[in-house]
Amino acid sequence: MREGLFQSEKVRVKAMTAPIVPASEAVAESEAFRPHTSHWGVFSARMKEGQLEVRPHEGDPDPNEIIQNFPAALRHRARIAQPMVRRGWLENGPGPDDRRGRDEYVPMSWSAVLDKLAAELRRVRDDFGPGAIFGGSYGWASAGRFHHAQSQIHRFLNTSTGGYVKSVNSYSSGASSVLVPHIIGDYEDLVKRNVSWEQIADHSEIVLAFGGMALKNSMVAGGGTSRHVERGAMERAQERGCEFVLVSPLRSDLPAGARADWVANKPGSDTALMLALVHTLVVNGLHDRAFLDRYTAGWPVFERYLLGETDGQPKDANWAAPIAGLPAEEIVALAKRLHGKRALIVVAHALQRAAHGEQPVWMGMVLAAALGQIGLPGGGYGYGLGAIAYYGRRYNAVPMPTFSQGRNPISDYIPVARIADMLLNPGTTYRYNGQTRTYPEIKLVYWAGGNPFHHHQDLNRLREAFARIDTLVVHELAWTATARHADIVLPCTMTLEREDIGGNPNDPLLVPMHPVVAPYGEARDDYAIFADLAERLGTGEAFTEGRTARQWLEHLYEPTRTALAEKGLPAPSFAEFWAGEGFDLPQQPDDGGNLRAFRADPDASPLRTPSGKLEIYSETIAGFGEADCPGHPTWLGATNVPDDANPYVLVANQPRTRLHSQFDFGGHSNDAKHRGREIAHMHPDDAGLRGIADGDIIRLSNERGACLAAVHVTDGIRKGVIQLPTGAWYDPADANEDKPLCVHGNPNVLTRDIGTSALAQGCTGQLTTVQVARFDGNLPPIQAFDPPGSRTAEAAE
Incomplete structure (x- = not known):
């Protein structure tokens, strides 16, 4: 988006709508900046004359501007000031209720609300068992090692209710994290110890990035990062002569400094394109047969499919061209361009967040194997590289402070993206990773950290799912859509x-x-809330171990200090650490991890797969018998195909002005909107056909729902594609409707709530099809950030 777009029409958010608590009550104002960190970067902050000031870490070569969301967010009207209970739950007691998300709230004292919550936890635990409790948390709430909401809630449920039903995997990598252990081995090793940014800067000769390596994604890391190195590494590589090729419908998926050649393929066609690239290599004798023979399992089975011997269809460039929307000769030229170079194949998380998402992840490995580059510095397979800041970095050489969650006595779980299925269909079976599992019957959902009304798909279906349970409890700092559905x-x-x-x-x-x-x-930290609840349940000592929050920090720091001392390195005491600005820990060498060791000696360092090799054909997966995930990478047909009803493919990717939906009400996030709406991107030819101009408000719709967004017309997107980032808070024009219009621009009212396949059951929220039209009616007001009961009919413009 160009600088200054829509500035003349910008609607500014009122930032300081609630009074600052006098600093003398807790934290005195200081002229000195104090160190802090966030998932999007280390920074320092101070309060001066009642205003928050933030500045990035001085050692960060490319700081992330998302820290500028803090000042406006700190005392925003969206903050929650005291405990609240939904009126319907208070008056009628626990039970299914379709008023969730459309009811009013009653303020209560901490003592009264915790008494009620403790009683409800006892009821569910004693009457139905801890397996009727779902412990929801997505882990992004805080960069702190102690006040990590996921650890806090899970420790509480483990120590105080006898456990809980958990979720596994993530919305970001749900398909790949299940697939990779079968075909490559260690997922964490693949993404964190394999190919580093240092290697790219020094060794890569060509980087073929399917889905790109967008800086908006790699600027973020769980726990924070002190040095954003991705932009600099790509620029140094390019200056050295490394070629970057971007395969994506969005030109912005690589930074301008990479000077990438842009291959604008159809969304969802990457597997077919990779098959054609490998086919071209094979028929021209350009594949590394020696590597395939020594380091892979199942190549002959896959090769017969590739050449069309098993199904009568060679997967050549002519076959792939109409699927990918690219000229056949361009595909052939790209394959030949890869040969003979230190080539790195990158597959983004985005590709596996779609139907059959396992296939491009698997096929990317096969392409890298056919080139014989896996295990070489700066070459091979960089799955997920650029998706998050801690991928492609060195591991620290000493343990990090970690708050123990304890042991969960309940073994039941669901894949994280199947929460609506679980709540809507208790007792039904589903397939996952070779198992037939049964959805449990959940009575109480306890959520601390995360916002499922951001992460999940088909939000109208999610609303229906949350209406089915007895009680929904949410810890939250602001009135997100999840909080508005809580009891x-x-x-x-x-x-x-x-x-x-x-x-x-x-x-x-x-x-x-x-x-x-x-x-x-009256906000309290999660630890204080859970400690008080645990006391009411008779498990206070088990949860707190008798420690205050500060004592926990000292306790968690000690193993790190001890490990430093054992290595003969400076090991500051906790008091010294707390008085300083922080210090650097030692890091492990950039040694290429398991894949480097495997390449050097596959007999001495086999991979953690059934064969000990890279599995191009997996007998394990084939044995599961899943039609939507066969035993080798396969083109299973196009999905999200436009038609007359929904003629555009929607790409619902990550935002650049916030982490997911966090601090959507912050200044940096809101300054990037237009007329209060999230901004979609559309090609000029598509806009012209619809009578749409730059800056218009458009309505995106399909059979699942509809939303409004502003539009930026740009040639940086493939024709036939609309891009709308996630993270705008769900804002229904009329919450009483079954499928209300989201007036703010949340694309997850449109996305499909189905699994990637029966193997992984991952999220498919990246792609869907939609209708698009200019919105000419009276614009409904943006009310996403107004507390319930205080919403007004004041227009947004």
Whole structure:
């Protein structure tokens, strides 16, 4: 998006709508900046004259502007000031209720609300068992090692209710994290120890990036990062002569500094294109047969499919051209361009967030294997590289402070993207990773950290699912759509209102996270809430171990200090650490991990697969008998195919101005919107056919729902494609409707809630098909950030 777009019409968010709690009550104002960190970068902050000021870490070569969301968010009207209980739940008691998301709330004291919540937890635990409790958390709530919402809630449920039903995998990598152990071995090793940014800068000669390596994604890491190195690494590689080729319908999926050649394929066609590239290599004798023979299992089976011997269809460039929307000669030329170079094949998370998402991940490995580059510095297969900041980085050489979740006595779980299926279909069976599993019957959902009304698909279906349970409890700092559907809403602190230790295992800097302002209203940190609940349930000692939050920080820091001392390295005491700006931990060498060792000696260092090799054909997966995930990479047909009803493919990718939906009400996020709406991107030819101009408001719709968005017309997108990022808070024009119009621009009212396949059951939220039209009616107001009961009919413009 060009600089200054729509500035004259910008609607600014009122930032300081609630009074600052006097600093003397908790944290005194200081002229000094205090160190802190976030998932999008290390920074420092201070309160001065009642205003928050933030600045990036001085050692960061490419700081992330998302930290500028903090000042407006800190005391925004969207913050939750006191415990709230939904009126319908309070008056009628626990039970299914379709008023969730459309009811009003009653304020309560902490003592009263925790008494009610403890009683409800006892009821569900004693009457139905802990297997009727789902512990929801997505782990992105805080960069702190102690105030990590996922660890806090899971420890509480393990120690106080006898466990809980959990979720496994992630929305980002649900398909790949199940597939990779079968075909490559260790997923974490593949993404974190295999190909590094240092190797790309120094060794890569051509990088073929399917789905790209967008900086908006690699700017973010769980626990934070002190040095954003991705842009610099790509620029250094390019200056050295490395060629970058981007395969994506979006030109912005690689930074301008990479000077990439753009191959604008049809969304979802990557597997077919990769098959044609390998076919071209094979028929021209350009594949590395020696590598395939020594390091892979199942190549002959796959080769027969590739050449058309098993189904009568060679997977050549002429076959792939109409599927990918590319000239056959361009495909052939690209394949030949890869031969003889230190080639790196990158497959983005985005490709596997779609139907049959396992296939491009698997096929990307096969392409890299056919080139014989796997295990070489800067070559081979860089799955997920650029998807998040700790991929392609070195591991720290000492343990990080970690808050133990304890042991969960309940073994039941679901793939994370199947939560609506679980709530809507208890007792039914489904397939997952070779197993036939049964959805449990959930009575109570307890959510702390995360916003399923951002991550999940088909939000109208999700609303229906949450109406089926007895009780939904949410810890939240602001009135997200998830909080608006809860029965009990407990206000929690923002990271800047509490102290913690920040860092991640792939970034050297360990940071003392100092609070800079008192908690908003009556907000409490998750630990304090769970400690009080645990006391009411008679499990206080098991949860707290008798420690205060500060004592936990000292306790969690000690193993790191001890490990440093054992290595003969400087090992500051906790007091010294807390008084400083943080310090760098030692890191492991950039040694290429398991794949480098495997290439050097496959007999001495086999992979953790059944064969010990790269599995081009997997007997295990073939044995599962899943039609939608056969035993080798396969083109299973195009999905999300446009038709007369829905003539455009929607790409619902990650936003650049916030992490997921976090701080959507922050200044940086809101400044990037137009007339209060999220901005979609559309090709000029498509816009012209629809009478749409740059800056118009458009309506995107399909059979699942509809939303409004502003539009930016650009030639940086393939024709026939609409791009609308996720993360705008769900804002229904009329919550009483079954399929209300989201007036804010949340694309997940449109996306499909189906699994990638019976193998992984991953999220398919990246792609769908939609109708698009200019919206000429009266614009409904944006009310996403107004607390329930205080919404007004004031127009947004």
